[in-house]
Amino acid sequence: MAEPGYTVLTRKYRPAKFADMVGQPHVVKALSNAITTNRVAQAFLFTGSRGTGKTSTARILACALNCSERKPDGFEPCGKCASCRDIARSEDLDVVEMDAASNSRVDDVRERLESVDTRPARGRYRIFIIDEVHMLSTSAFNALLKTIEEPPPHVKFILATTNPEKIPETILSRCQRYDFRRVTLGEIVEWLEGICKNEKLKPGDGVLRAVAEMAEGGMRDALGRLDQLVAFSGERPGLEEAERVFGLVSRGKLLDLLQALAKGDARAGVLFAEEVFDSGKDVAEVLASLVGLARTLLLVAAGGGDDRGIDVPASELPALKEAAKAYGIHGLVYLAELLTDCRQRVRRAAFPRVLVETTLVKLSMVGRLESLEVLLSRLDEAADAPVSKTRNESQSANAEISHQEPNPAQNAPASDKQNRALSEREKSALDALKRQFGVS
Ligand SMILES: Nc1ncnc2c1ncn2[C@@H]1O[C@H](COP(=O)(O)OP(=O)(O)OP(=O)(O)O)[C@@H](O)[C@H]1O
Ligand SMILES: [Mg+2]
Ligand SMILES: [Zn+2]
Known part of the structure; x- marks a missing residue:
């Protein structure tokens, strides 16, 4: 597949104008309004998880600001003028791109910002794009702060990061912030479908959905996963191949x-764990799929x-409804919690197989768990039950502890143990529990 001249899809499909951006309408709308009304802030902060379009948007914004062909009432860059072409290749003199991950020292920042007072060579603005800005050292942030506080009118800053919480308040307060969201499953699938059409790829049923879910x-x-899949299985990858390449288990099986x-x-849990481990599947991916399914339930x-809002094929709904009913809402919360916890720990676990097995076995006991409300009301009933015989407290406590194996020395009748009243201490402990869980 990777012939000479083959461009990986993520490079080939980097959005070149606002209209190409998928899943970030709030960002696109705000930025395009700012451009057409000529109210573009001096500093921006783009935040959000990996691969959601921060760097792409920074470049599109830079193009739009410096494009020589953009109409006064338009916001899209032309994509053809010298500025647009050079910015897209990261070779423009007026747009300084800096990766703070590998240039985190104060000298790196000073060096880049040296040209801040110079007039732009060709475009309207000198634009500084600082990627992974959270990686800057404290003194580098201070150097940046000085310029961001009062930049010359021909300068714009675009900072991008996946970790906004690591950015000093002083910088945050001077930037207009945009949060890039994770793109929804439906939007990713639709976007991948368009790319497949363009690339003349014909993935089988469910393939794009599986790729998007991961x-x-x-x-x-x-897009990277689609590339990998096509490299492995050619232009018509089927679901089984996708499952093999990514070590997945089909949704039906899950x-x-x-x-x-x-x-x-x-037993089904133990057998499933055996299959996953023995067939060399990626157990973390399998758990991730299970977490996704638990969330859907x-x-x-x-x-x-x-x-509405449940992003699954209509044909899967009846089975999902049945499973959701079988667990009940309490069971599902427990299911999601246990699976998430297992997924987080499995990569570092000394015995991942045991961890997965015990988690699945625990899940098989969900049906037998009583909700907290039921347990507490049962305790309440016990508290209200009449006392059939007065006994001292230490005796009754002993009887309770050993109630599975009656101690003949105590000789307490069984009905007596069940009907005894709660002591004051037990009552207050019960009240505290109820308060804690908000049950009255
Ligand atoms: N919102 C989007 N719409 C369309 N394509 C996107 C979008 N986000 C990312 N992509 C695709 O992913 C590639 C990388 O995107 P980009 O570099 O903009 O992400 P990023 O948010 O800066 O990621 P990182 O946090 O890793 O720096 C793009 O070339 C494009 O193919
Ligand atoms: Mg980036
Ligand atoms: Zn242009």
């Missing part, structure tokens, strides 16, 4: 597993019949 909202990741676990089938249960 990307978790990151466009670069989605749903079968969750349904079996909901019925208390612990939660949405189905919380929706109470309203299916």
